[in-house]
Amino acid sequence: MEDFCNFIDAGGLMEISFRGNKFSWCNGQSEMVRSWARLDRALCNLCCLELFPSVSLKCLDRQSSDHAPMLLGLVDPVLHWNSDVFGWTGAHIKRLEARVEEGEVSLQEGFSEDVENDVLASRLELSIWQKGEELRIAQQVKNVWIDHGEINSSFFKAMQVRRARMVTKMQLSDGRVLSSPEEIHDAAVVHF
Incomplete structure (x- = not known):
């Protein structure tokens, strides 16, 4: 941890200020067992602040993770x-x-x-x-x-030809119909 702090000091890095929700992590529980924390942060140097004086960081809505995605804002x-x-x-x-x-x-x-x-x-x-x-x-x-x-018409036509030659179903002599690629592959290996 000391090496990381020394790296931040040596690089003259500063934490980018948050806009809105300051917590980037939630344990996903509800009611009284819900827990929030500010685990994720972003750093920049003085040169970055001079180029983008309104730089900010915003935690977006959590969708499928316990961590909120973060949006670096450079406002125009x-x-x-x-x-x-x-x-x-x-x-x-x-x-x-x-x-x-x-x-x-x-x-x-x-x-x-x-x-x-x-x-x-x-x-x-x-x-x-x-x-x-x-x-x-x-x-x-x-x-x-x-x-x-259709800009890439030759590509799409080649894909159509390829699909036309692709085996998508196979009916065996006993009447069973195979439709998954794995079943078709296994039956072909057994037959040949």
């Missing part, structure tokens, strides 16, 4: 206006993320069943909005593909 005012003001869906998602974060901060201070229920409802609504946004982006990508055509 024009991008901020475009994503938070102009794009209503994005702004709504951010409001829901903030509500979840505020609820988690409140739960870290003390358990409340009402807050717990609000966090769960907000997470569910957030999930719905995020899926809708993913669908919208997928539709935009599809429209671009339709407008600009």
Whole structure:
């Protein structure tokens, strides 16, 4: 640990300030047995702070891990206006993320069943909005593909030919139908 501290001192590194929820880990339990900690951090040097004076670190919503993913923020005012003001869906998602974060901060201070229920409802609504946004982006990508055509057509045609030659089902003489690649492989090995 002393070597790590010496490394930080020698490099002139400083901890990047947190925005919002400061705890990056949760044990995943509920009610009074829930435990929070600030395990993850980010460091930068003076040169980085001069280039990005508004640099910040934010813990995002935990999805599938006990650690929250962390977002390093380098704020550009024009991008901020475009994503938070102009794009209503994005702004709504951010409001829901903030509500979840505020609820988690409140739960870290003390358990409340009402807050717990609000966090769960907000997470569910957030999930719905995020899926809708993913669908919208997928539709935009599809429209671009339709407008600009199939750029890699030779690749896709080669894949179609390959799939056409691929054995996906096999019927044995006793009438059994094999459909998984493992079953087909094993039957072919036994036969030949």
